[in-house]
């Protein structure tokens with residue numbers, strides 16, 4: 498049985514490039530940028546007036562002049578005017594180009610205009626005030642967004658400004674999520690005494706939605722030939738298959754043998770961890786297969802611990818590691834890495850993780866009470882309050 502670290506290394510060494518596609522920028526929120534976005538012109542592209550008022554040549558004011566004849570009006574969106582006389586002024590609007598031969602803007606609030614003459618009512622003004630200078634925020638060719646950034650509303654505004662109506666993003670993988678098991682019925686059905694409603698597929702769909710990946714789902718009964726026939730087709734049609742269930746030692750846990758018969762190369766089966774131990778991972782040249790153990794918390798934690806980093810690395814995202822302070826002593830004897838459910842609290846700016854005891858990996862309702870898993874390594878058995886460990890958050 499391999500360790501969590503070894504399993505992670507194997508998975509991160511078999512990432513997949515899904516390619517790049519070009520899509521309308523407004524559809525790109527949540528997607529991963531696959532090009533560098535540079536300024537197509539200076540930011541701002543001209544000396545931009547930033548207050549409604551009048552513009553003057555500061556020297557005139559410095560020489561004591563307070564009354565200025567109004568030469569004209571410079572509106573936003575109009576071509577640049579030139580002030581004909583350095584002792585005059587032009588009315589200017591926010592967003593307009595600053596007229597030639599002027600350098601300073603005084604707000605309407607500080608000016609009285611009567612009979613075509615603007616009188617400045619204040620004594621303190623600064624040269625160049627209320628002008629947002631050309632190129633102050635960025636120069637043409639400057640990198641505004643680097644590659645591999647997740648596009649959010651902030652990036653959308655920049656894309657629009659530089660005229661990127663089409664943008665290159667990482668293609669999304671085609672993912673099929675499959676549950677197995679004769680005991681499982683649909684969400685809308687009334688289960689018989691010996692049945693339960695299936696939940697793992699929906700949890701997995703939702704965990705993938707957080708990564709902006711939409712997926713298809715299927716359910717397969719515990720029948721080896723049906724499994725084989727369906728999976729054969731899925732292997733051809735999808736980049737990634739996520740399974741839950743049928744990977745342990747039971748008489749109907751056919752998945753590992755079916756996958757191997759279909760020539761999916763096994764990379765490992767079973768990881769020294771709890772929960773999630775019977776995890777099976779393999780691949781062929783076109784498809785990766787993550788076969789998670791069926792117990793709901795096992796499926797859940799393994800998707801976070803293995804699929805998330807695998808996908809992040811595949812598309813060029815940084816894998817973020819987070820830690821928290823253990824909030825109370827924990828004792829764990831088995832020689833397994835322990836993914837312990839915790840409730841997170843922020844105390845004096847530090848994240849503290851308080852263990853919440855559930856009833857094992859079948860107790861999916863306990864996930865509602867926790868926020869994350871704290872990862873307690875298997876090189877010791879006693880973990881002390883105040884020690885720091887990695888966490889995997891799911892909210």
Ligand SMILES: Nc1nc2c(c(=O)[nH]1)N[C@H]1C(S)=C(S)[C@@H](COP(=O)(O)OP(=O)(O)OC[C@H]3O[C@@H](n4cnc5c(N)ncnc54)[C@H](O)[C@@H]3O)O[C@H]1N2
Pocket residue numbers: 676677678680681693694695696697698741742743744745746747750772773774775789790791792793795858859
């Ligand atoms: N003899 C042994 N038995 C088991 C071992 C072992 O090492 N030796 N490992 C245990 C561990 S740990 C886990 S985890 C489970 C994994 O079992 P499988 O992956 O084979 O999953 P199933 O047998 O199909 O189901 C297990 C459990 O999970 C429920 N389940 C499955 N799919 C769903 C679903 N889509 N939604 C909700 N619940 C689901 C299923 O009803 C079972 O209760 O094996 C242990 N046994």
Ligand code: MOO
Pocket residue numbers: 770771772773774775790792794795857858859
């Ligand atoms: O993965 Mo199993 O759920 O360790 O209990």
Ligand SMILES: [Mg+2]
Pocket residue numbers: 742743744745746747750791
């Ligand atoms: Mg089983």
